[in-house]
Amino acid sequence: MLTGAVSCALVRAVSRLVSTPWSRVQGVTGLGVARSGDAARTSACATALFASALLATAQNPLAPDYSVPAKVFPNLIKPYVNRYVPEPILSNAANVPLEAQDGKLRLSLAQVAAAVVQNNLTVAGARYFPAAAQTDLLRARSGQSPRGVDQSAIPSGVFAGATGSSILGSAGGGGGGASNAGGITGSASQVNVGASGVFDPNLRVSFSLDRTPSPLNTLVVAGIPQVTTHTVAATISYVQAFPSGTSFTASYGFQRQSSTQLHLLFNPDFTPGFTVTVTQQLVNGFGYKVNRALIEVAQNEQAIEKESFREQVIASLAGAENAYYDLISARESVRTAEQALEVSEQLYRNNARAFDAGVMARLDVVNAEAQVKASQRDLIIAQTNVDYAELTLKSTISTNLEESLESASIETTDSFPEPDDDKLPSLQEAVAIAQKNRPEISIAGGNIKSQQDVMPFLDNALLPNVNVFGLVNTAGLYNVFGTALAYDVQFKYPQFAVGLSVSFSARNRQAQADQIRSRLELKQSQDTLVRTKSQIEVDVQNALIGVTLGRAQVRAARGAVRTNEQKTDAEKKKLAAGLSTSYNVILVERDLFAAQLAEVQARDIYAKAKVALDQAMGVTLDTNRINLDEALRGTLKTAPGVQ
Numbered sequence: 001m002l003t004g005a006v007s008c009a010l011v012r013a014v015s016r017l018v019s020t021p022w023s024r025v026q027g028v029t030g031l032g033v034a035r036s037g038d039a040a041r042t043s044a045c046a047t048a049l050f051a052s053a054l055l056a057t058a059q060n061p062l063a064p065d066y067s068v069p070a071k072v073f074p075n076l077i078k079p080y081v082n083r084y085v086p087e088p089i090l091s092n093a094a095n096v097p098l099e100a101q102d103g104k105l106r107l108s109l110a111q112v113a114a115a116v117v118q119n120n121l122t123v124a125g126a127r128y129f130p131a132a133a134q135t136d137l138l139r140a141r142s143g144q145s146p147r148g149v150d151q152s153a154i155p156s157g158v159f160a161g162a163t164g165s166s167i168l169g170s171a172g173g174g175g176g177g178a179s180n181a182g183g184i185t186g187s188a189s190q191v192n193v194g195a196s197g198v199f200d201p202n203l204r205v206s207f208s209l210d211r212t213p214s215p216l217n218t219l220v221v222a223g224i225p226q227v228t229t230h231t232v233a234a235t236i237s238y239v240q241a242f243p244s245g246t247s248f249t250a251s252y253g254f255q256r257q258s259s260t261q262l263h264l265l266f267n268p269d270f271t272p273g274f275t276v277t278v279t280q281q282l283v284n285g286f287g288y289k290v291n292r293a294l295i296e297v298a299q300n301e302q303a304i305e306k307e308s309f310r311e312q313v314i315a316s317l318a319g320a321e322n323a324y325y326d327l328i329s330a331r332e333s334v335r336t337a338e339q340a341l342e343v344s345e346q347l348y349r350n351n352a353r354a355f356d357a358g359v360m361a362r363l364d365v366v367n368a369e370a371q372v373k374a375s376q377r378d379l380i381i382a383q384t385n386v387d388y389a390e391l392t393l394k395s396t397i398s399t400n401l402e403e404s405l406e407s408a409s410i411e412t413t414d415s416f417p418e419p420d421d422d423k424l425p426s427l428q429e430a431v432a433i434a435q436k437n438r439p440e441i442s443i444a445g446g447n448i449k450s451q452q453d454v455m456p457f458l459d460n461a462l463l464p465n466v467n468v469f470g471l472v473n474t475a476g477l478y479n480v481f482g483t484a485l486a487y488d489v490q491f492k493y494p495q496f497a498v499g500l501s502v503s504f505s506a507r508n509r510q511a512q513a514d515q516i517r518s519r520l521e522l523k524q525s526q527d528t529l530v531r532t533k534s535q536i537e538v539d540v541q542n543a544l545i546g547v548t549l550g551r552a553q554v555r556a557a558r559g560a561v562r563t564n565e566q567k568t569d570a571e572k573k574k575l576a577a578g579l580s581t582s583y584n585v586i587l588v589e590r591d592l593f594a595a596q597l598a599e600v601q602a603r604d605i606y607a608k609a610k611v612a613l614d615q616a617m618g619v620t621l622d623t624n625r626i627n628l629d630e631a632l633r634g635t636l637k638t639a640p641g642v643q
Contacts, residue, residue, distance in 0.1 A: 066134035067141075067302075092399050093118035093635070100408030107397075108413045109324060113624040115397035116320045117313065117631045124399075126312035127634060133301040140298035143198030143241060151308045152301040153447050153525075155454045157518035158294060191497040193277045193469040195285060196249065197241035207234045223262030230268075232256040243291045245281035250274075256481070266479035272488045273475040283466040290460045296453040304446035306632065311439040313631055314620040320396045321611045327389040328412050329604035333382040336597040340590060341375040347586045348372050416603040417610055419551040430540045430617055437618030438536050444529040451522040458515045464504030471497040536616070543613035550606030557599035564592040 064085075070078040092098050096115045098105065117123060129150040136146035148154040210231040216222055237251035251274070258268035285291065348368040354360035390410050394401055425433065435441060473495035476487030487493065505511070571588045574580035614620045621628060630636050 066131055067137040069138060069141075088124065089634075090399055092402070092405075095636070096397075098398060098402075098405050100404050103408055104411045105405065105408040106411045106413055107324075107393075109321065110624070112320050112324055112393070112397055113317055113626060114636055116316050117626055117636060118634060119397055119399045120316050120320075121399060123313055123316050123631075124634070126309045127632065130302065130305040130309055130632060133298070133305040136301050137295070137298040140294045142200040145294055146298045146301065149301055149305055151443050151447075152304045153450065154297060155451050155518055155521060157458045157514040157521075158297075158454050191471055191499055192501055193249075193279050193467075193471055193499070194501070195241065195245070195247045195279050195281055195467060197239040197247050199241060199243070201238060201240040204237045204239070205235070208232075221261070221263075224260065227259055227261045229257060229259045241291075243288045245286040245291060247277075247279040247281075249277045251276075266477065269477055269479055270481040270484040271475060271477050272481070272485050273473065274488060275471070275473045277469060277471045279467050279469040281465070281467050283463045284460055285465070286460070287456075289456045291457075293454045293457040297450045300446045300450045300453065304443050306628070307439040307442040307446070309632060310621065310628055311443070313626070313628075314439070314615055314618065316396070317620050317624060317626070318611050318615045320393065322608050323389065323393040323396055324412060324414075325416065325604050325607040325611075327386070327393055327410060328416060329600055330382065330386040330389045331412070332600040333597060334379070334386055336593050336600065337375065337379040337382040340593045341372070341379050343586050343590050343593065344368070344371045344375040347583065350582050350586070416607045419554050419606055424544065424547060424613075425617075427541060427544060430544060430613070431537050433619065434536050434540050434617045435533065438616075439618065440532050440536065441529070444525065444532050448522065448525045448529060451518065451525050454518065455522070458511075458518045461511045462508065462515055464502060467501045469497075469499050469501070471495070471499075473497075539616040540613075543609065543616040546609035547606065547613050550602065550609040553602040554599070554606050557595065557602040560595040561592070561599050564588065564595045568592050 064083075066083070070081075070083065072079055093115070096111060096118055098115065098119075132149045133152060136149060136152075140146045145158065146154055208231075210233070211228065212231070213226060213228045215226050216224070219225060233253070233255045235251060235253040237249065239247070239249045241247045252272070253275070254270070254272045256268055256270050280286075348365070348371070351360055351365045351368040355362060355365045393410060394405060398405060474488050474491050475493050475495075476484035477493075478484040478487065568585070568588045568591075571580055571585045575582065575585050611620075614623050621631070627636070
């Protein structure tokens with residue numbers, strides 16, 4: 001439960017993001033400044049929910065499901081206007097506070113992980129790929145070819161270029177009209193209706209006005225040497241294809257014509273007509289599995305791009321963790337460099353006094369002074385490394401470096417992991433976990449499935465085109481439109497046709513090439529999956545070796561520190577007993593500081609080896625308690641480490 005103060009702060013932050021005045025938000029939620037008892041807790045809860053909803057909208061530019069088309073009803077023009085795509089949020093998430101206090105920003109690893117998920121620009125860019133895959137699914141459901149996204153490969157055998165085309169045959173509309181009504185002779189011709197249309201219905205409306213003067217070489221037919229014809233024509237047609245391989249067209253045509261020629265039965269005449277055709281592909285293009293191939297590919301894209309996003313989040317989180325540990329190491333290096341400088345300065349002062357007393361050579365003073373300069377140099381380098389580490393971490397966890405964040409000094413609240421507290425999995429266990437969790441395997445498997453899903457279409461494309469079709473056409477003719485339309489409706493002049501058409505390529509080289517290439521690409525994808533699994537096993541083995549080596553280095557470095565601590569303690573006791581000199585004490589102290597620095601570096605190596613092992617096994621999100629769906633939305637319901 002959020003407190004009232006935190007709730008109000010969240011709403012204020014969100015109101016700034018969505019450009020809503022705080023007074024309006026206060027009015028909508030019924031907030032007051034002072035709350036007490038149950039009413040206060042109820043108001044705080046309502047406020048928190050309201051703030052979370054607004055924040056989710058503000059931080060999630062990809063919230064809409066772009067695979068869902070705009071609804072035609074009740075708004076008929078909605079499919080023909082621009083779809084809303086939210087603007088990107090270029091400010092840091094409000095529920096991951098990155099505000100410095102007294103010039104310092106206290107950060108835990110959990111806060112860093114939450115900030116990376118919600119603020120990192122690389123992650124934000126990867127978040128668009130699953131949304132783009134949704135548009136491919138929307139496109140494929142219309143009957144067109146998807147374009148492909150990021151790591152989703154569209155099989156080349158069915159992809160016809162950047163614009164994409166239909167695998168259903170002609171995407172144009174079928175025709176239909178009033179046959180030969182209105183002519184001066186009756187005639188008949190062969191009827192041939194081919195497959196047409198895509199899954200999205202196509203509606204076409206046309207209208208024309210025409211005046212045509214025609215000189216004639218005889219007076220027998222028209223009675224005059226020149227005929228002028230005035231024509232008004234309108235046509236409306238509907239075309240749609242279905243996954244079964246069926247095409248359906250329906251059209252209505254109307255024509256009014258007047259002419260200056262003599263001896264016409266009707267002048268003007270009206271010739272309306274209806275035409276309905278149905279075509280079924282029997283061999284090439286037959287069946288749901290063939291015609292839905294690209295829809296299956298686009299559906300595979302959804303899972304592939306989600307895994308691609310997970311891969312990017314894992315990489316970004318691993319980079320941020322490494323930057324965090326590098327900052328810890330850099331600060332420890334500064335502390336060690338400061339101690340080494342202090343010891344060098346003490347040695348220089350002691351040598352200078354001994355030289356003044358005439359018991360030490362000038363060369364010893366010069367050597368001590370050179371050591372001071374070297375220690376000053378090491379301190380400057382260490383301090384510069386801290387600046388670099390801070391900048392790297394800030395750029396990883398923030399959308400933009402605001403003034404308070406840019407000038408703030410980061411204070412890490414977590415330390416290196418302890419080697420003795422970690423239980424490592426065996427190689428077999430680690431490989432099994434990696435094979436289950438690594439996104440690269442899911443991506444490669446998804447692309448193989450896409451190749452397999454299009455094989456039925458490519459095998460089918462080798463076959464000849466055999467179509468059976470039926471046509472019903474009716475026409476009317478009269479000098480009164482109503483009568484002509486009545487003739488049409490009453491089927492006074494019907495035309496019925498059924499037929500069969502067969503066509504095929506004599507050598508079929510294009511289909512052969514596409515089918516062979518797709519099978520080669522399938523084999524190549526399967527080889528890639530095997531290679532990916534092998535590489536993952538190598539990655540896991542290398543990561544385990546790195547962790548084991550890092551653990552051994554930490555233990556050895558700690559042993560060296562303990563040994564040098566004992567030497568330093570013994571040298572100090574000898575000095576107290578008059579059996580040693582301050583020079584010897586300073587030397588062993590310097591060795592101790594060097595051993596402590598080596599321990600810090602060993603712990604940094606071990607910590608980053610642990611990060612690499614999590615990344616190699618694909619469990620980085622689980623380790624950081626990051627929910628993938630929340631990361632994909634761009635807002636964590638509960639930001640880790642944020643109270």
